[in-house]
Amino acid sequence: MNVIYTDNNATTKVDDQVIEEMTPYFGELYGNPSSMHTFGDNVGKKVKQARQRVANLINADPDEIVFTSCGTESDNAAIHAAINAFPERKHIITSTVEHPAIKNLYSHLAAKQGYEVTFVPVDRKGRLNTQLLYESMSENTALISLMWANNETGVIFPIEEVAKRANEKGILFHTDAVQAAGKLDIDVKKAGVDMLSLSGHKIHAPKGIGVLYVKKGFKFTPYLIGGHQEGGRRGGTENTAFIIGLGKACELARENLSVMNSQVGELRDYLQSRLLEKIAGTSVNGELDNRLPNTLSIGFDAVEGESILLLLDRDGICASSGSACTSGSLDPSHVLMAMEVPFKSAHGTIRFSLSHYNTKDEMDLIVKTMVPTIEKLRAMSPFWKDGKMI
Ligand SMILES: *Cc1c(COP(=O)(O)O)cnc(C)c1O
Numbered sequence: 001m002n003v004i005y006t007d008n009n010a011t012t013k014v015d016d017q018v019i020e021e022m023t024p025y026f027g028e029l030y031g032n033p034s035s036m037h038t039f040g041d042n043v044g045k046k047v048k049q050a051r052q053r054v055a056n057l058i059n060a061d062p063d064e065i066v067f068t069s070c071g072t073e074s075d076n077a078a079i080h081a082a083i084n085a086f087p088e089r090k091h092i093i094t095s096t097v098e099h100p101a102i103k104n105l106y107s108h109l110a111a112k113q114g115y116e117v118t119f120v121p122v123d124r125k126g127r128l129n130t131q132l133l134y135e136s137m138s139e140n141t142a143l144i145s146l147m148w149a150n151n152e153t154g155v156i157f158p159i160e161e162v163a164k165r166a167n168e169k170g171i172l173f174h175t176d177a178v179q180a181a182g183k184l185d186i187d188v189k190k191a192g193v194d195m196l197s198l199s200g201h202k203i204h205a206p207k208g209i210g211v212l213y214v215k216k217g218f219k220f221t222p223y224l225i226g227g228h229q230e231g232g233r234r235g236g237t238e239n240t241a242f243i244i245g246l247g248k249a250c251e252l253a254r255e256n257l258s259v260m261n262s263q264v265g266e267l268r269d270y271l272q273s274r275l276l277e278k279i280a281g282t283s284v285n286g287e288l289d290n291r292l293p294n295t296l297s298i299g300f301d302a303v304e305g306e307s308i309l310l311l312l313d314r315d316g317i318c319a320s321s322g323s324a325c326t327s328g329s330l331d332p333s334h335v336l337m338a339m340e341v342p343f344k345s346a347h348g349t350i351r352f353s354l355s356h357y358n359t360k361d362e363m364d365l366i367v368k369t370m371v372p373t374i375e376k377l378r379a380m381s382p383f384w385k386d387g388k389m390i
Helices: 016-025 038-058 071-085 100-113 130-136 159-168 240-278 305-314 334-338 360-380
Strands: 065-068 091-095 116-120 141-147 172-176 195-199 210-214 282-284 295-300 349-353
Touching (some): 038 065, 038 195, 038 240, 065 071, 071 091, 071 100, 071 141, 071 172, 091 100, 130 159, 141 159, 159 172, 240 295, 305 349, 305 360
Parallel strands (some): 091 116, 091 141, 141 172, 172 195
Antiparallel strands (some): 065 210, 195 210, 282 295, 295 349
């Protein structure tokens, strides 16, 4: 069966060109990039090229790039470094809709290390309450960490504006740009961020490789203490093949940015308008004109998201309900709850997240499957009667 893959915010297909670029470094080119001999140094040169390619994607300098094992490690390392930089400050700020890599770490710091944590709320459209954020900033604040774009709704936060305020007050600013990369134009210098996280597997590189951008001049303390690798900012022999693959993926992401913002955006809009037109009691979550171009979080009244997914799965359509990380629990996602999406619509929310591999035919097939699926589920739903939710 052909799979229609619309779950790209959970993970992406590794690009064939990325695989091609990586393959020799699993095999004959196994040298250690730190070695003195030419055999190792040749790998070192390729790692250097990868570092440059990653830097190019976000307008950083290559020596500001630290390779990590994943987005989660980058997030953890950033928060760790920030609180170490200001040991006397005991207040940290984030939002209510962060990825678990930030959200659960902040909760941990509150519960186990006595940090005062401000989780800044969002409104019904997922927009950050910047007023409350600014009011919560104080001399005791070490760090603000905000995602650049939300993985569930695609809503984009005003990173540049908040980073500017943070800089003025001498508060460190970190952004989780895992979902923004490859979809938005990221410029760390223009944005004025101190640290920024990326993850390979969200941009067509493999799982298990990430990046932390660390601004020059910031007194960074490593999270993994060990050898001199990554300029002393992360111990451990470099994951050469994956780093090289990620470099290629970043180069491709840069080239594909306009396709993402034109073709992929148009496909998403097409899918959205077809679903709204064909299925009553449907609503889109998040600020419509301030979203990632590939993301559609859409709620169907009076049905269960999980049931929709199971029926779509039978036709080979891969989507997700809320965040892949929360599936397994029956609560609506913390993002939709933070947005106060009404329960009966939040429960029936699923997320389609597209990539440049998707086609218009696939969007038509999704709509063709969704119409009878929702009809069937509503026929069994105690919350649906006479064409509307009760
Ligand atoms: C996927 C994701 C992460 C985690 O990245 P991993 O490489 O899977 O650890 C962090 N933040 C956001 C917003 C994500 O979407």
